[in-house]
């Protein structure tokens with residue numbers, strides 16, 4: 001193949017297509033466009049495409065709308081995949097790989113796109129899988145495309161897993177910890193190195209299957225780290241140690257590090273829950289057992305219910321109780337609710353007869369779609385906690401962390417604050433009549449409101 005074919009007139013800027021405009025696809029597309037590449041983002045959802053054509057981001061992601069506006073001259077949004085794929089140099093597949101009922105990854109969307117590429121590609125190109133896919137999927141996609149392809153062109157397949165986090169996705173892409181390039185031959189690696197030439201990050205060229213494994217092994221390790229520290233936090237509560245002090249002490253060991261040692265009510269989101277289950281399923285399918293990952297999943301399932309279990313210390317049941325919920329997204333900085341603890345805790349409280357008031361700075365609209373009735377949505381924390389018998393902090397939004405804690409005492413009927421994200425210092429509650437019960441720490445003023 002003539003390598004020069006791939007470069008456009010202005011040197012190393014390439015014509016790139018990105019099917020799938022979720023967190024991975026859209027952020028990748030916009031960041032590549034910001035570096036001067038000509039990027040066409042493809043999605044099946046016409047309304048979403050129209051919105052993006054107006055320069056509006058369909059997802060809540062800090063910094064993305066600004067970068068999108070700045071890069072509009074290099075961006076096209078369309079539902080017409082043919083026009084996008086036929087003369088693309090590189091096609092980044094960023095479509096979803098949701099969880100199937102058995103925990104395995106659903107590859108339907110990835111194969112749909114592969115089929116469209118096979119039918120439409122009219123020049124040599126590199127197809128890059130950014131979506132998280134089980135080990136061996138790139139091989140399957142390659143055979144599938146080669147079987148189905150219509151034109152006599154060379155279509156390469158490379159793995160380039162994504163390591164961005166929601167809420168910091170733009171930063172994580174522009175300043176990536178590493179760029180992993182998984183290939184079976186040199187040429188697609190060269191092309192991807194060119195694509196990422198202006199990205200300041202270590203570039204690692206590995207076997208394609210290793211690249212697929214790096215993604216799962218990284219996410220599952222982080223999930224394991226969280227479940228580990230949550231178990232230690234639970235033990236701290238029992239034996240009278242303080243998890244915040246313990247993790248501070250652990251983190252100074254560079255081999256452990258301070259990050260991802262925050263205990264709470266478990267990990268959620270679209271990645272850790274799905275990727276732990278998928279790798280576990282995949283290992284079983286290949287006659288291996290991942291006992292540590294299984295344990296991480298199990299610990300997380302239990303951890304999600306910690307606050308409701310704690311609430312039972314203060315109330316025998318929740319009938320007619322006014323419960324304030326602060327935060328419903330799986331973490332701050334996103335409007336995403338996938339696998340958020342709120343989704344499983346609020347129904348328990350409601351079924352038990354509680355009146356629920358929810359405050360969340362950006363997640364409320366999405367939450368309303370899941371729970372349109374019976375929940376009162378509040379525009380400020382004060383409204384949510386006024387007259388409440390109980391307050392559950394499920395997401396550590398900045399507004400919660402900066403909230404004047406005296407107001408819990410002033411506004412709540414029974415100021416019992418159950419903090420699933422350790423937003424405050426215990427000493428802040430010393431001279432109050434607030435019961436403050438958090439994760440892995442002693443409870444401040446434990447007996448004030450316990451029903452005798």
Ligand code: UGA
Pocket residue numbers: 132162163164165166167219222226259260261262263264265266267268269270271272330331
């Ligand atoms: C995660 C990874 O961090 C990214 O590197 C990866 O690219 C991404 O999945 C993906 O596969 O696409 P994300 O799901 O956006 O990113 O969010 P995280 O910031 O990792 O948080 C996940 C969950 O873990 C949240 O519910 C958060 O509250 C929880 N968490 C995180 C803790 O409970 N403790 C911590 O110390 C850190």
